[in-house]
Amino acid sequence: MxxxxxxxxxxxxxxxxxxxxxKKKSHDEDLNSGDxxxxxxxxxxxxxxxxxxxxxxxxxxxxxLDKTTDNFVKDPTPINLQALQVFFVKAYxxxxxxxxxxxxxxxxxxxxxxxNIFPCDTTKINSKISIGNFDLSTVSDIDAKGFPxxxxxxxxxxxxxxxxxxxxxxAGNAENAKKYLSTVVAELxxxxxxxxxGWSATGGNYIATFKNNLGSSVGSxxxxxxxxFNLNFENLKNAxxxxxxxxxxxxxIYPNKVEAFYSGQSFAxxxxxxxxxxxxxxxxxxxxxxxxxxxxxxxALKTEHPSGQLSDVIKAKISAIKQELLKFQGGVFSxxxxxxxxxxxxxxxxIFQLTVLIKVDMPSAFGVMITYEDNDGD
Amino acid sequence: xxxxxxxxxxxxxTEQTVSIAPLSMFRILFGAMMxxxxxxxxxxxxxxxxxxxxxxxxxxYGFEWVKPLGDPGMYIxxxxxxxxxxxxxxxxxxxxxxxxFFLTFTYVELIDKTNYLxxxxxxxxxxxLLILLPAGxxxxxxVLRRPSKRTTHIPRLFILVLQLQLGLVYFYAGVAKLNPDxxxxxxxxxxxxxxxxxLPIIGPMMDKVWIAYFFSWFGAIYDLTIPFLLLGKxxxxxxxxxxxxxxxxxxxxxxIGMFPFIMIICTLIFFPEPFHQRMIASIQKVTGRFKxxxxxxxxxxxxxxxxxxxxxxxxxLVHFTLQxxxxxxxxxxxxxxxxxxxxxxxxxxxxxxxKAGKAFxxxxxxxxxxxxxxxxDNDLTVNQEKMMGTQPDMILQYAHYLKKKYQAQGIAxxxxxxxxxxxxxxxxxxxxxxxxxxxxxxxDSFKNKNWILxxxx
Numbered sequence: 001m002x003x004x005x006x007x008x009x010x011x012x013x014x015x016x017x018x019x020x021x022x023k024k025k026s027h028d029e030d031l032n033s034g035d036x037x038x039x040x041x042x043x044x045x046x047x048x049x050x051x052x053x054x055x056x057x058x059x060x061x062x063x064x065l066d067k068t069t070d071n072f073v074k075d076p077t078p079i080n081l082q083a084l085q086v087f088f089v090k091a092y093x094x095x096x097x098x099x100x101x102x103x104x105x106x107x108x109x110x111x112x113x114x115x116n117i118f119p120c121d122t123t124k125i126n127s128k129i130s131i132g133n134f135d136l137s138t139v140s141d142i143d144a145k146g147f148p149x150x151x152x153x154x155x156x157x158x159x160x161x162x163x164x165x166x167x168x169x170x171a172g173n174a175e176n177a178k179k180y181l182s183t184v185v186a187e188l189x190x191x192x193x194x195x196x197x198g199w200s201a202t203g204g205n206y207i208a209t210f211k212n213n214l215g216s217s218v219g220s221x222x223x224x225x226x227x228x229f230n231l232n233f234e235n236l237k238n239a240x241x242x243x244x245x246x247x248x249x250x251x252x253i254y255p256n257k258v259e260a261f262y263s264g265q266s267f268a269x270x271x272x273x274x275x276x277x278x279x280x281x282x283x284x285x286x287x288x289x290x291x292x293x294x295x296x297x298x299x300a301l302k303t304e305h306p307s308g309q310l311s312d313v314i315k316a317k318i319s320a321i322k323q324e325l326l327k328f329q330g331g332v333f334s335x336x337x338x339x340x341x342x343x344x345x346x347x348x349x350x351i352f353q354l355t356v357l358i359k360v361d362m363p364s365a366f367g368v369m370i371t372y373e374d375n376d377g378d
Numbered sequence: 379x380x381x382x383x384x385x386x387x388x389x390x391x392t393e394q395t396v397s398i399a400p401l402s403m404f405r406i407l408f409g410a411m412m413x414x415x416x417x418x419x420x421x422x423x424x425x426x427x428x429x430x431x432x433x434x435x436x437x438x439y440g441f442e443w444v445k446p447l448g449d450p451g452m453y454i455x456x457x458x459x460x461x462x463x464x465x466x467x468x469x470x471x472x473x474x475x476x477x478x479f480f481l482t483f484t485y486v487e488l489i490d491k492t493n494y495l496x497x498x499x500x501x502x503x504x505x506x507l508l509i510l511l512p513a514g515x516x517x518x519x520x521v522l523r524r525p526s527k528r529t530t531h532i533p534r535l536f537i538l539v540l541q542l543q544l545g546l547v548y549f550y551a552g553v554a555k556l557n558p559d560x561x562x563x564x565x566x567x568x569x570x571x572x573x574x575x576x577l578p579i580i581g582p583m584m585d586k587v588w589i590a591y592f593f594s595w596f597g598a599i600y601d602l603t604i605p606f607l608l609l610g611k612x613x614x615x616x617x618x619x620x621x622x623x624x625x626x627x628x629x630x631x632x633x634i635g636m637f638p639f640i641m642i643i644c645t646l647i648f649f650p651e652p653f654h655q656r657m658i659a660s661i662q663k664v665t666g667r668f669k670x671x672x673x674x675x676x677x678x679x680x681x682x683x684x685x686x687x688x689x690x691x692x693x694x695l696v697h698f699t700l701q702x703x704x705x706x707x708x709x710x711x712x713x714x715x716x717x718x719x720x721x722x723x724x725x726x727x728x729x730x731x732x733k734a735g736k737a738f739x740x741x742x743x744x745x746x747x748x749x750x751x752x753x754x755d756n757d758l759t760v761n762q763e764k765m766m767g768t769q770p771d772m773i774l775q776y777a778h779y780l781k782k783k784y785q786a787q788g789i790a791x792x793x794x795x796x797x798x799x800x801x802x803x804x805x806x807x808x809x810x811x812x813x814x815x816x817x818x819x820x821x822d823s824f825k826n827k828n829w830i831l832x833x834x835x
Contacts, residue, residue: 036575036585214576217633242751250741250748301572305806356736356799360767360807364734367573376495376635 037300040214042283042292043221047199047207049285054097054276055196057286061091062192069185073178076168078161085154089265091188092147096272098195100232100280103224104206105198109191112232113142118239119257120148122156125180132176134183145184147260153181155262216368226368229280229294230359236273237351240266244333245341245348253341255334266333271325278318281358294362303365310361317354324350392535395679397651398516399658401536402469405513406661407643408504409467412479415501415636416460425456428493432759434779435490436772439822444488455482466508469518473509480505491772492765496728497637500547504644507543507697510690511536512680517658532680539694540647543701545605550705550726552601559716559731560598564590565803566732567597574631600624608648621645632729711826717802717810717833719769720826735767735800735810739777741784742793752780752794768800770811770830777817794818802833 068087072080095115102112121143128134128144136145157163167177197203199210213221238248239259246253258266278284283293298311305313324347328336336343419425429452437444446452459482465475484502487493514520515529559565564587571593572585583589600620607617625638646653708721715722716731742749758766758776766772777794784792793816799807811817815829 036582037572039576216573247751248753250743250746250750252748303804303806306808307806310806352738356807359736360734360799360801364732364801365569365804367570367732376497376633376637 037297038292039222039297040211042297043211043214045283045285045291045293046221046225046280047210049287049289049291050279050283051098051101051210052199052207053286054094054101055192055199058091058094058098059192059196061087061094062189065091066185066189069182072168073182076165076178078165081154081161081165081168085263088147088150088154089260089263089268092151092260092263092265093268093272095147096269097276097279099235099273100228100276102228102231103221104210105195105204108198109194111191111195112235114191115146115188116148116259117142117146118148118151118259119261120144120146120152122152125149125152129176129180130173132173132179134179136183136187145187147188149184150181151260151262153177153184155264158262158264216366220368222366223368225280226294226363226366229277230355230363233277233355233358236270236277237348237355240270240273241344241348241351244337245344247348253337255337258333258337261334264332264334267325267328267331270333271322271329274318274322274325278322281314281318294366298362298365301365303361305357305361310357310365314354314357314362317350317357321347321350321354392533392538394534395531396534396537397654398512398529398532398536398680399651399654400647400649401511401513401532401540402516402518403654403657404540404644404647405469405472405508406467406517407646408508408640409463409465411636411640411643412463412483412501412505413460413467415640416456416463418636420456420460425452427759428761429486429489432490432762434757434762434776436492436762436766436775438488438491439771439824441488444485446489452486455486458482459486466514469514469516469520470523472514472518472520476505476509476513480509490762491723492759492762494723495637496726497634497640499724500637501640503543503701504540507539510693511539515680528678529680530677533682535694536680537647540644541605541609542698544644544647545608546698546701547726548601548604551728552598552603554705554725554727554730555594555598555601557730559803560594563803564594566730567593569732569804570631577630597624608645614648618645618648628729634729713830714833717800718827718830719771720830731803733768733800733802734764735798735807737763737767737773737776737796737798737811739780740795740797741780741789742795743784743789744791744793745789749793752784757783767798768810770827771822773798773811774817774820774822774827777820778822781818792818805833805835808834 065084065087068080068084072084098106099112099116106112124141124144135141153167154164156167168174168181171177199206201207210221213219216222239257242248244254244256244258255261259269260266281294283291283296285291295311295315298314299309303310307313328344328347426449429446430449435446447455459479462475462479462482465471466479480502483498483505487498487502512529512532515527521528555561568587568590571590574584575581577584604617604620607613607620610617622642625642628634629638705725705727708715708725711718711720713720716733739752740749741752757779766776773796777796780794781792784794795813795815796811796817797813798810800810801807809831812829812831817829820827820829
C-alpha cells in the first residue's frame with residue numbers, strides 16, 4: 001500500500017531538487033550571499049593586529065604607571081605626583097582599547113570588574129586606608145580598586161595638588177595610603193602581565209587558541225568577540241553616559257558617576273573607547289591598516305537594513321557618535337552634565353541606536369547567539 | 379457506507395496482534411536517552427543556571443502557580459526525574475516510574491517559557507503516552523519480579539500510538555516549512571549556514587546560496603514524507619538512513635543538544651519485531667541475564683479489559699484531536715505568525731526563523747511626570763533577556779513585574795512602556811511593540827495583542 005506512494009514521493013523529491021538547481025542558476029546574481037568570507041583571516045587580523053598590540057601597549061603603559069608609583073611612594077614630591085598623574089591617565093586611556101576583549105586570559109582575570117568599576121566607593125577606600133586593610137581580593141572590593149580608585153587617590157582635590165599630596169606625606173595614615181596606592185597599582189600590573197603573557201605566543205599562547213577557535217557557536221572566538229563587543233558597548237551606553245545623565249533614575253542626574261570623575265578625563269576616555277569600538281568594527285589595526293573585521297564580514301553577507309546596507313549603517317552610526325562626542329572636546333563631563341544634561345541627549349540617542357544595530361542586527365546576520373552561556377535551541 | 383467500513387477497517391487494524399518487542403525496546407532506549415539528557419543537563423550546570431539562579435520566571439499563561447523549588451528542591455526534582463528515567467529504562471515499577479517521569483519533567487518545563495523547546499514538549503508528550511502503554515511487560519525488571527506480568531503480544535494500537543505521534547511531529551514540522559520565506563528565500567538557512575564555513579569537508583559549500591535552497595527544500599520534503607517512508611516495508615531502510623543523515627546534519631550545524639539523537643532512537647519504533655528481537659538478544663549477550671523476561675517460547679497476549687480499552691481509546695482520541703488542532707490555532711490571530719508569535723509554540727515549528735530583538739523598558743510616574751529607562755540588568759539572565767526580546771507575551775509579563783517592582787518602591791501607578799527592536803529573517807531591526815502603549819494596563823489573555831506593531835516588508 002505504501003510502495004506506490006513511496007516511489008512517487010521519491011520522484012517528487014528528485015524533481016524538486018531539480019527545480020532548486022534551476023532556481024539557483026536564475027537567481028544567482030541577486031541572491032548570492034557573498035563570496036566566501038575568510039573568517040579565519042578575520043580572527044587572525046583581530047589577534048595579530050588589534051588585540052595583541054592593544055594589550056602590549058597597555059602592558060607598557062601599566063609598567064610605566066608601576067614605575068612612577070614606586071618613585072612616588074619612595075619620594076612623594078609634587079614633581080613625582082605630577083608624573084604619576086600623567087602616567088595614570090595614559091594607562092587609563094590605554095585601558096579603553098582593551099576593555100572590549102574580556103575573553104580568554106582577561107576573562108580568567110575578571111579584568112573588567114577588577115580594573116574599572118566606577119564610581120568607586122570613596123568611603124570604603126578611606127576606611128581601608130585608615131584601618132590598614134590592603135586585601136583587594138574579595139568581590140566587595142571591586143569598587144575600591146582599579147583605575148577608579150587611583151583616579152580618586154591621585155586627583156581627589158581638583159586644583160590643589162598640595163591637598164592630594166598631603167594624604168601621602170603629612171596625614172596620620174600616610175604610610176597606609178602609600179601602601180594602598182602601591183597595592184592597587186601592583187594588582188593592575190599583575191593582571192596586565194598575566195593577560196599579556198596569556199596572549200603571548202611565548203607564554204600561554206591564547207593568540208593561537210583564539211585564531212583556531214572557529215565557528216559561530218557560543219564559545220567560539222567570533223561568538224566571544226560579538227558578545228564582549230556588546231557587553232563593552234553597553235557599558236558605554238549605561239555606565240559611561242546613561243547613568244550620569246539620569247537615564248536609569250527617572251531623570252535624576254548623577255554627574256559624579258562619570259568615568260574618570262576626579263581627573264576630569266571622561267571625554268578622553270569616551271573618545272578612546274569609541275575609537276577602539278570603531279577599530280574593532282572596521283578591523284583596523286594599531287598600525288592604522290584596515291584589515292578584515294565585522295564590517296567586511298557584513299559586506300560579504302550583504303546584510304540589509306531598512307535604512308541601507310547594514311555594514312554602512314553601523315559605520316555611519318559609529319562615525320556620528322564620534323562627531324557628536326567631539327562637540328564636548330576640552331570639556332569636563334560632570335560639569336557639563338550639571339549645567340545642562342540635555343546637551344548630551346543627541347549623543348545618548350546615537351549610542352542607543354548603535355546598541356540596537358550591534359546587538360540585534362549584527363549577531364543575527366552572523367548567526368551568532370547573544371548569550372554568555374551555552375544552551376540548547378531548536 | 380464506506381465511512382463506517384473505513385472506520386471498521388482502521389479499528390480492526392489497531393486490534394491486530396503484534397509483538398511487544400518494539401514497544402519494550404522503545405521504553406529502554408527512550409529511558410536511556412532521558413537519563414543521558416538529565417545527566418548532561420546537570421553536568422552543564424543548567425539546573426542552577428536555569429531554575430535556581432534567575433530571580434524572575436516567565437510562567438505559562440494559566441500556569442502561574444508553577445514555581446521553582448529553589449536549592450536543594452530543584453536538584454531533588456532532577457534526581458527523582460533521573461531515577462524515574464532509569465526505572466523506565468529498566469522497566470522497574472514501570473507505570474509508576476513513567477508517571478513520575480512525566481510529572482517531574484513537565485513540571486520543570488512549565489516553570490519558565492524562556493526554556494521552551496519543541497523537543498522538551500515532545501518528551502512530555504511521549505512520556506505521557508508511555509504511561510498509557512504496557513511497555514514494562516516484557517524484557518523488564520518488573521517481569522523478573524513478577525513473571526505473571528510478562529506479555530509477548532499486544533494489539534497494534536500500542537505501537538501505532540507512538541508511530542502516529544512521531545509521524546505527526548515530522549509532518550507538522552514539514553507543513554510549517556511550507557511558507558514563502560522558507561521555500562523561496564531559503565530563510566533562515568541562508569543566514570545560518572554561512573556561519574559554518576569552517577566545518578570539515580562540507581564547510582566551504584556552506585555559504586553557497588543553492589546549498590541553503592537545497593537544505594530548505596530537502597528539509598521540507600524530508601519532514602513531510604518521512605513518516606510514510608518509514609511505514610513502507612520497502613522504503614524503510616532508505617528512510618532510516620535519511621533520518622540518521624538528517625539528524626546528524628542538524629546536530630553538526632545547530633546547537634540543538636540531544637534532540638537529534640532522541641529522534642534517531644525514537645524512529646526505530648517503525649521497525650518490525652525481528653529487528654527489535656535482535657537488539658534485545660544483543661543486550662542479553664552483554665548483560666547475560668533476563669532471558670526469562672524475553673523468551674518468546676510461550677506467547678502471552680496482553681489482556682485488554684473492555685472498560686480500560688474504552689477509556690484508553692477515549693484518551694488517545696482526545697489527545698490526537700488536540701494534537702491535530704493546536705498547531706493551527708494561529709489562524710485565529712491576525713498578522714504574520716513569525717512576527718507576533720501568537721499561537722507559535724506547541725506546533726512543531728522547529729528552526730523556522732532567525733529572530734533577534736532587544737527591549738528597552740521605560741517607567742513613568744504619572745504623579746511627578748518623571749520618566750526614564752528601567753534598570754533590568756540584574757533581574758533577568760542574559761538568556762531570558764534575549765528570549766524576551768522577540769516574544770510579546772514575555773515582554774508583557776516582564777512589564778507587569780516591573781510595575782510591581784516600582785509600586786514597591788513607592789510609585790503608586792507606574793506606567794511601563796517598551797521600545798523593542800526586532801529583526802526577523804534578515805529584515806533588519808524595526809520597532810516591534812507600540813511604544814506609546816502603557817503595558818502596565820494591558821492584561822495577558824488568549825485575545826489578540828493589538829499593541830504588537832504589524833510587520834511591514
